[in-house]
Amino acid sequence: MKRQTLLFIFLLLSTLVASAYDAKIDGVYYNLDTGTKQATVTCLSTDYKQNQNAYTGSVTIPASVAYNGVTYSVTSIGRYAFMGCGKLTSVIIPNSVTSIEEAAFILCIGLKDVTIGNNVTSIGKLAISGCGSLTSVTIPNGVTAIGERAFDGCSNLKDITVPNSVTSIGGGAFNGTAWYDSQLDGM
Numbered sequence: 001m002k003r004q005t006l007l008f009i010f011l012l013l014s015t016l017v018a019s020a021y022d023a024k025i026d027g028v029y030y031n032l033d034t035g036t037k038q039a040t041v042t043c044l045s046t047d048y049k050q051n052q053n054a055y056t057g058s059v060t061i062p063a064s065v066a067y068n069g070v071t072y073s074v075t076s077i078g079r080y081a082f083m084g085c086g087k088l089t090s091v092i093i094p095n096s097v098t099s100i101e102e103a104a105f106i107l108c109i110g111l112k113d114v115t116i117g118n119n120v121t122s123i124g125k126l127a128i129s130g131c132g133s134l135t136s137v138t139i140p141n142g143v144t145a146i147g148e149r150a151f152d153g154c155s156n157l158k159d160i161t162v163p164n165s166v167t168s169i170g171g172g173a174f175n176g177t178a179w180y181d182s183q184l185d186g187m
Helices: 002-014 180-183
Strands: 024-025 028-033 038-041 057-060 063-065 070-077 088-092 113-115 137-139 160-161
Touching: 002 180, 028 063, 028 070
Parallel strands: 038 070, 057 088, 088 113, 137 160
Antiparallel strands: 024 028, 028 038, 063 070
């Protein structure tokens, strides 16, 4: 099962092409929508090797950012935003964020702590997968959907709090976690 997961992740990463970001503000990369004045946290590059050191240590995402005299509300953590950032240890996501998109934190092997803002309603496919140092996560009230394999391969994740607001959990969302394995042992 681990080999299949790793093969899937490798194939996913190998098909990506480099992408640009609109602005780097206080060490965080963003795509900016000038029409809606919304910002999405993004990656330096979808080239896995180039992105590895884009974020290190603790990162606190602000609720809003200013760029060229315009203030943008930070509303999402975009696809692959922190992909492969092995030196990232903790992330605080503000209440302004409503979604954590596909593979946002995939393979952040050093990630120990994720604080998810209270207004997040969806956690995408593979969003926090392959984060072997993560031991606990509290999913806030208001989250209604957890995508396929969202926490897959978070081998040390043993404490998970899922609120009653969650109405959809994708297949394999918690595969390969210590929590999931303990549930199987009880069967």
